[in-house]
Amino acid sequence: MRILFAAHQFFPDHSAGVEVVTLNLARELQSRGHEPFVFAAKRSVPHGDIVPGDIEDYEFEDLPVRRVGRPQEGLSRPYRLNYENEVMAERAREYAQEIGPDVIHAMHLQGLSAGALPVFEETGAPVVFTAADFWTVCPVVDLYRHDGVLCRGPEVAHCIRCIASRNPDSRLKARVAPLPDAAIRAAGLLSRTPLPRFVGPLRQVGDVRERAGYIREKMECADRIIVYTRLARDLLLSNGVGAGKIEILPYGIDTTDIPVVPEREIPPLRVGFVGTLAPHKGCDLLIQAFRQSPDLEATLTIHGSSRGYEEYAEELSGLAKGDGRITFSGPFRREELGRVLSEMDVLAVPSRWYENAPGVIFEAFAAKLPVIAADLGGMSEFVKPEQNGLLFEREDARDLGHQLERLATEPGLIGRLRAGIGAVKTVREYAGELEELYNSLLESRR
Numbered sequence: 345m346r347i348l349f350a351a352h353q354f355f356p357d358h359s360a361g362v363e364v365v366t367l368n369l370a371r372e373l374q375s376r377g378h379e380p381f382v383f384a385a386k387r388s389v390p391h392g393d394i395v396p397g398d399i400e401d402y403e404f405e406d407l408p409v410r411r412v413g414r415p416q417e418g419l420s421r422p423y424r425l426n427y428e429n430e431v432m433a434e435r436a437r438e439y440a441q442e443i444g445p446d447v448i449h450a451m452h453l454q455g456l457s458a459g460a461l462p463v464f465e466e467t468g469a470p471v472v473f474t475a476a477d478f479w480t481v482c483p484v485v486d487l488y489r490h491d492g493v494l495c496r497g498p499e500v501a502h503c504i505r506c507i508a509s510r511n512p513d514s515r516l517k518a519r520v521a522p523l524p525d526a527a528i529r530a531a532g533l534l535s536r537t538p539l540p541r542f543v544g545p546l547r548q549v550g551d552v553r554e555r556a557g558y559i560r561e562k563m564e565c566a567d568r569i570i571v572y573t574r575l576a577r578d579l580l581l582s583n584g585v586g587a588g589k590i591e592i593l594p595y596g597i598d599t600t601d602i603p604v605v606p607e608r609e610i611p612p613l614r615v616g617f618v619g620t621l622a623p624h625k626g627c628d629l630l631i632q633a634f635r636q637s638p639d640l641e642a643t644l645t646i647h648g649s650s651r652g653y654e655e656y657a658e659e660l661s662g663l664a665k666g667d668g669r670i671t672f673s674g675p676f677r678r679e680e681l682g683r684v685l686s687e688m689d690v691l692a693v694p695s696r697w698y699e700n701a702p703g704v705i706f707e708a709f710a711a712k713l714p715v716i717a718a719d720l721g722g723m724s725e726f727v728k729p730e731q732n733g734l735l736f737e738r739e740d741a742r743d744l745g746h747q748l749e750r751l752a753t754e755p756g757l758i759g760r761l762r763a764g765i766g767a768v769k770t771v772r773e774y775a776g777e778l779e780e781l782y783n784s785l786l787e788s789r790r
Contacts, residue, residue, distance in 0.1 A: 620649055629739065
C-alpha cells in the first residue's frame with residue numbers, strides 16, 4: 345500500500361522524536377513492500393533556504409520527501425497561520441493527488457496546520473493522526489505554562505502569556521509581560537466584537553482564542569487518533585478531542601545498534617542526561633542535585649544541543665562550574681547512541697513537563713539501563729519505581745539527589761532494577777500493529 349506520512353519537520357535538518365519515529369516506521373514498512381512518502385514543513389527564510397509555500401523534493405535514505413516552506417516568522421505574521429494555513433493545505437492536496445495514497449498518517453501537524461486534515465479526508469483514504477505530544481490542545485505544545493504550572497488545557501489569558509514567553513522576539517515579551525490578567529481577558533472578550541478588523545493585536549488575540557475550536561473541529565476528519573499514553577488520551581478527551589476515535593498504542597524503536605550495557609561495580613555511579621538543553625527538560629535540577637550532594641560518588645555526563653536555548657545553557661554551565669564530576673559533552677550523531685549509553689549506569693530524565701513517551705527512556709531500557717525520572721504522568725507509565733527505575737518528586741532537586749544516593753550506595757539496587765527491565769517494543773512490532781490498523785480501516789471503507 346502507498347502510505348503518506350505528514351510531519352511538522354523532517355531529516356536531514358531535524359532529527360528529534362517525531363522525525364525518528366517517522367523515519368524508522370517508514371523504513372520498516374518499506375522493507376515489507378509498502379511505499380511510504382513523507383510530506384513535511386520546513387522553516388523558511390530568513391531561518392531556512394526556502395521561500396514560504398515553495399516545495400523541495402528529495403530522497404532521504406531512499407525515502408521520497410516533499411517539504412514546503414512555512415510562513416515567515418515575526419510579529420506581523422497572523423497567528424492563525426499556526427493552525428489554519430490555506431497554502432499548506434493546497435500543497436498537501438497537490439502532493440496527495442500526485443502520489444495517490446491508500447492511507448494517510450499525520451505524525452504531527454505543527455507547521456502544516458490542522459487545515460491539512462480535511463484535505464487528507466477529501467482523498468477518500470483513511471486518515472490516522474498520532475498525538476505525539478499536546479499540540480492539539482496547547483499552543484506551545486507541552487502544556488508547561490509560563491508560570492511553571494502544568495496546564496490541563498487552553499485558557500486565552502494564559503495562552504497569550506505562554507506564546508509571548510516562548511517567542512524569540514523580545515519585543516513581544518516586553519509588550520505582554522506588564523499587562524495585568526484582567527487586560528488580557530478583556531482583550532479576549534473584545535476579540536469577539538467587530539474591533540479586530542481594525543486593531544491588529546485584537547485580531548491576534550482572537551486567533552489564539554479560536555485555535556482550540558478550529559483544531560477540535562478538524563480533528564473530526566481523522567478516522568483514528570493514536571496516543572502513546574493514558575495521560576495523552578485523558579488530556580485530549582477532557583479537551584473535547586477524539587471521543588470514540590482514540591487508541592493507546594506506544595511506538596517501537598530501532599534497537600539494532602543498542603547493545604546491552606554490561607553491569608559493573610560502583611561507585612562511582614555514572615549518571616547520564618540525553619536531551620535538548622531547554623528549561624522544561626530540567627537539566628538544572630540534575631546539576632543542583634549533584635551540587636547539594638558533595639559527597640555523592642558519581643559522575644554526570646550531559647549530552648544535548650543548546651540550540652535555541654543558549655542563555656539557559658550558559659546558566660547550566662555557571663551552575664556546574666567548579667564541580668569536576670559534571671561534564672558537558674554536547675550533541676551526538678544517531679549512530680553514536682550505543683556508545684553514549686554504554687558510558688552510563690543510569691539515565692536521568694528530570695523533565696518539568698509531561699514528556700509523554702520520550703524515546704530515550706525506551707533506548708535506555710533496550711541497553712538494560714535503569715531510568716530515574718520525574719514522577720509525572722507519561723513517564724511514570726513506563727518507569728516503574730523499584731522495578732525498572734526510580735521516580736522523584738517533580739522540581740525537587742533534593743529528592744532527586746536522595747534517589748541518586750540510593751543508586752550509588754544501596755547494595756544490589758542497580759542489579760535489581762536492571763533485572764526488572766522488560767522487553768522493549770521494536771519498530772518491527774510497531775509497524776505490524778499499524779499494518780493491522782491500516783488494513784482494518786481500508787476494509788471498513790470497502
